[in-house]
Amino acid sequence: MQLPQSRELAAELIWRDEVASTNDALRELVAEHPELPSRTVLVTDNQTAGRGRLGREWVAPAGGALAISVLLREPAASRAPTWLPLLAGSAVRRALSPFISEEHRLGVKWPNDVLAFDEAHVGLKLSGILSEMLADGSIIIGIGINTALSAAELPAETATSLALLREGEPPEPDDILAAVLRQLFTLLDSLAEGEMDALRELVASDSSTLGTHVRAHLPNGVIIEGEALRLSDDGALVIAGDADGAEVLVAAGDIEHLR
Numbered sequence: 001m002q003l004p005q006s007r008e009l010a011a012e013l014i015w016r017d018e019v020a021s022t023n024d025a026l027r028e029l030v031a032e033h034p035e036l037p038s039r040t041v042l043v044t045d046n047q048t049a050g051r052g053r054l055g056r057e058w059v060a061p062a063g064g065a066l067a068i069s070v071l072l073r074e075p076a077a078s079r080a081p082t083w084l085p086l087l088a089g090s091a092v093r094r095a096l097s098p099f100i101s102e103e104h105r106l107g108v109k110w111p112n113d114v115l116a117f118d119e120a121h122v123g124l125k126l127s128g129i130l131s132e133m134l135a136d137g138s139i140i141i142g143i144g145i146n147t148a149l150s151a152a153e154l155p156a157e158t159a160t161s162l163a164l165l166r167e168g169e170p171p172e173p174d175d176i177l178a179a180v181l182r183q184l185f186t187l188l189d190s191l192a193e194g195e196m197d198a199l200r201e202l203v204a205s206d207s208s209t210l211g212t213h214v215r216a217h218l219p220n221g222v223i224i225e226g227e228a229l230r231l232s233d234d235g236a237l238v239i240a241g242d243a244d245g246a247e248v249l250v251a252a253g254d255i256e257h258l259r
């Protein structure tokens with residue numbers, strides 16, 4: 001696929017007709033070509049063994065989703081690794097919002113699931129992000145976006161796709177990818193400019209988690225319930241504690257929105 005707009009934005013753009021996992025393929029490319037520049041992008045619409053957060057799978061039939069991996073090896077990104085997954089979630093929310101019809105609204109469930117909400121306030125997952133650090137400190141941001149999936153093809157009842165959130169044809173892959181890269185690179189440029197306070201506010205304003213009552217499932221099996229108050233200086237979710245009023249910081253885990 002040619003992807004001319006995206007090629008203008010990426011330092012290098014690599015299209016693969018089929019790949020097991022774009023994050024793994026980009027990691028292998030970096031090992032073979034250590035000189036690959038920051039903002040190299042590897043993308044496919046046929047990922048056969050996609051990986052999700054917390055050891056899960058990311059599944060999509062051929063042609064139904066875009067799998068995008070972006071290599072970051074720039075000082076500002078390396079200094080703020082815990083913020084990158086959150087910035088990516090905001091970038092994707094902002095990039096995809098113009099592609100959906102007005103009755104839907106996108107929000108980011110902490111840390112970075114992009115969900116579509118309608119009047120019933122049901123959040124359906126449109127995009128998931130897996131951020132990984134390489135041994136040399138480079139970071140790969142992996143973004144999966146359900147683009148053309150029909151209702152029958154959705155991997156779960158809690159998922160949705162761009163095609164299902166708008167009238168007419170699904171958007172062109174190059175339009176989607178270029179919009180995501182534009183937003184992501186703009187936020188990374190702000191990070192390099194030291195605009196951390198503004199970025200923190202931007203991430204908070206894109207969040208559908210802050211201010212709601214949540215149940216946090218931590219990777220060690222512990223469950224915490226309470227109001228999601230704010231983001232910590234590292235981007236962790238601060239949850240109001242139980243009876244004693246103590247606050248709990250959640251750095252990794254799955255969030256359930258309760259109300």
Ligand code: BTN
Nearest residue numbers: 021023051052053128129142144
């Ligand atoms: C999640 O929701 O758990 C994260 C899903 C991340 C999927 C993307 S698709 C591109 C990149 N390559 C992968 O193998 N995973 C990420």
